[in-house]
Amino acid sequence: MSAKVILLVEDEPLLRKLVQHTFRNSDYEVLEALDGEEAVALAKREKPDLILMDIQLPKISGYEATRRIKELPGLGAIPIIALTGFTLLAEEGKARDVGCEEFISKPFQPDFLLETVRRFLERPASTD
Numbered sequence: 271m272s273a274k275v276i277l278l279v280e281d282e283p284l285l286r287k288l289v290q291h292t293f294r295n296s297d298y299e300v301l302e303a304l305d306g307e308e309a310v311a312l313a314k315r316e317k318p319d320l321i322l323m324d325i326q327l328p329k330i331s332g333y334e335a336t337r338r339i340k341e342l343p344g345l346g347a348i349p350i351i352a353l354t355g356f357t358l359l360a361e362e363g364k365a366r367d368v369g370c371e372e373f374i375s376k377p378f379q380p381d382f383l384l385e386t387v388r389r390f391l392e393r394p395a396s397t398d
């Protein structure tokens with residue numbers, strides 16, 4: 271069985287490093303996109319198993335990138351977890367409105383991130 275692929279969309283180098291470190295001993299491969307447009311292009315090309323989406327990004331926001339990815343044929347079922355420094359409840363609502371399945375506020379505990387990702391990736395495959 272090949273490794274599951276996570277697409278990490280994050281413009282902060284330190285956060286990319288932290289996330290890579292978090293998954294270093296996991297079975298998951300972490301690809302990186304540095305802005306919203308790259309996120310859409312890589313999602314289309316690589317069809318990752320899950321996407322970790324920063325919201326404040328260069329070019330287009332994580333909300334807009336999520337909206338576009340969810341509209342692409344065959345990509346709508348990829349779970350997208352929003353990662354944001356905003357902790358307002360309104361932001362979580364916005365993330366869910368554009369189609370994010372989950373919302374994690376920064377700063378987050380690496381273990382919590384790992385558990386949340388596992389919850390999505392280790393569940394039985396959906397039939398649709």
Ligand code: MN
Pocket residue numbers: 280281282324325326327
């Ligand atoms: Mn950012």
